[in-house]
Amino acid sequence: MFEVDKEKCIHCGLCIKDCSAKALQFNDENVPEIDEKKCFECQHCLAVCPVGAISVCGKKPENSDKIYFQNPDMILNLIKSRRSYRHYKQENLSKDKIQKLKYMLNYVPTGCNFHKLHFAFIDDIEVMNQFRDYVNKKIVDALTKKPVKAIINKFNRHLKSFLNGEDVVFRGAPHMVVVSTPVDAPCYNVDPMIALSYFELYAQSMNVGTCWCGLAEFCLLIMPELSDYLNIPKGYKASYVMLFGEPDIKYARTIQPEPFEIESVQKGTFKKLGFVDKMKRYFWNLK
Ligand SMILES: Cc1cc2nc3c(=O)[nH]c(=O)nc-3n(C[C@H](O)[C@H](O)[C@H](O)COP(=O)(O)O)c2cc1C
Numbered sequence: 001m002f003e004v005d006k007e008k009c010i011h012c013g014l015c016i017k018d019c020s021a022k023a024l025q026f027n028d029e030n031v032p033e034i035d036e037k038k039c040f041e042c043q044h045c046l047a048v049c050p051v052g053a054i055s056v057c058g059k060k061p062e063n064s065d066k067i068y069f070q071n072p073d074m075i076l077n078l079i080k081s082r083r084s085y086r087h088y089k090q091e092n093l094s095k096d097k098i099q100k101l102k103y104m105l106n107y108v109p110t111g112c113n114f115h116k117l118h119f120a121f122i123d124d125i126e127v128m129n130q131f132r133d134y135v136n137k138k139i140v141d142a143l144t145k146k147p148v149k150a151i152i153n154k155f156n157r158h159l160k161s162f163l164n165g166e167d168v169v170f171r172g173a174p175h176m177v178v179v180s181t182p183v184d185a186p187c188y189n190v191d192p193m194i195a196l197s198y199f200e201l202y203a204q205s206m207n208v209g210t211c212w213c214g215l216a217e218f219c220l221l222i223m224p225e226l227s228d229y230l231n232i233p234k235g236y237k238a239s240y241v242m243l244f245g246e247p248d249i250k251y252a253r254t255i256q257p258e259p260f261e262i263e264s265v266q267k268g269t270f271k272k273l274g275f276v277d278k279m280k281r282y283f284w285n286l287k
Pocket of ligand 1 (some may be wrong): 212213214216279
């Protein structure tokens with residue numbers, strides 16, 4: 001799984017330095033060699049080698065992309081101009097854009113390089129409309145029947161809109177992606193959110209509108225048949241949903257958000273906390 005082109009290797013040791021699993025070391029000929037048991041397949045060795053001497057996990061350096069990104073201001077502008085879209089054209093996004101979005105997902109980071117996310121795409125507006133109609137009908141039914149109403153009281157404040165036929169949950173989006181993780185993934189609660197954050201920004205860089213959808217996530221929770229319909233594999237939990245499609249609205253400028261509290265910790269000694277304060281912190285951190 002790990003090959004070094006001895007003609008190319010300059011014995012710089014960068015691959016060894018950057019191997020966080022400590023799976024690499026120089027052999028007697030001063031060439032890096034691997035302890036495969038320790039490797040967790042992050043491919044940092046392939047990425048860091050300045051002369052492209054390392055192939056790993058069947059991947060050759062000549063098949064990697066060059067790194068040419070140079071304009072952080074463009075990224076900042078993209079982040080600032082990102083919006084939640086709630087108006088979409090009633091048409092399919094181009095196949096090319098959908099393909100690019102799917103391809104990008106292979107590059108998102110996962111804790112411990114677990115790399116086992118599952119993405120269920122609805123990339124056909126007709127399928128989306130079927131899905132939407134099914135969910136909306138079930139919500140309206142439940143909202144008008146007393147015994148079930150309590151389960152979905154989250155939707156109560158939208159009752160009027162639902163009865164008016166408004167698409168409160170899916171915002172008229174022609175597409176959605178549902179990300180799921182194995183329930184035993186080391187970072188099951190974080191990996192899906194990272195993936196969708198990358199998805200959102202890359203989508204908006206291509207003028208594709210997106211919207212995080214907590215309401216759809218709730219629907220997946222209370223209607224288990226939806227996960228089956230989406231072919232979410234056994235042992236996986238649907239984590240979050242993002243709507244997307246060709247926007248039917250254009251934002252002319254960025255917003256001006258209230259700043260978060262962002263503090264730099266100063267040099268100093270640790271405070272001695274009393275027992276009660278310690279316990280408060282302890283339980284608060286566990287929440
Ligand atoms: C985790 C999360 C869940 C959200 N769920 C919904 C949702 O169910 N429906 C919706 O219309 N917007 C949803 N939003 C969008 C937020 O309401 C939105 O971020 C907020 O209105 C600010 O607008 P902006 O994203 O354009 O800055 C969600 C956003 C996040 C981050």
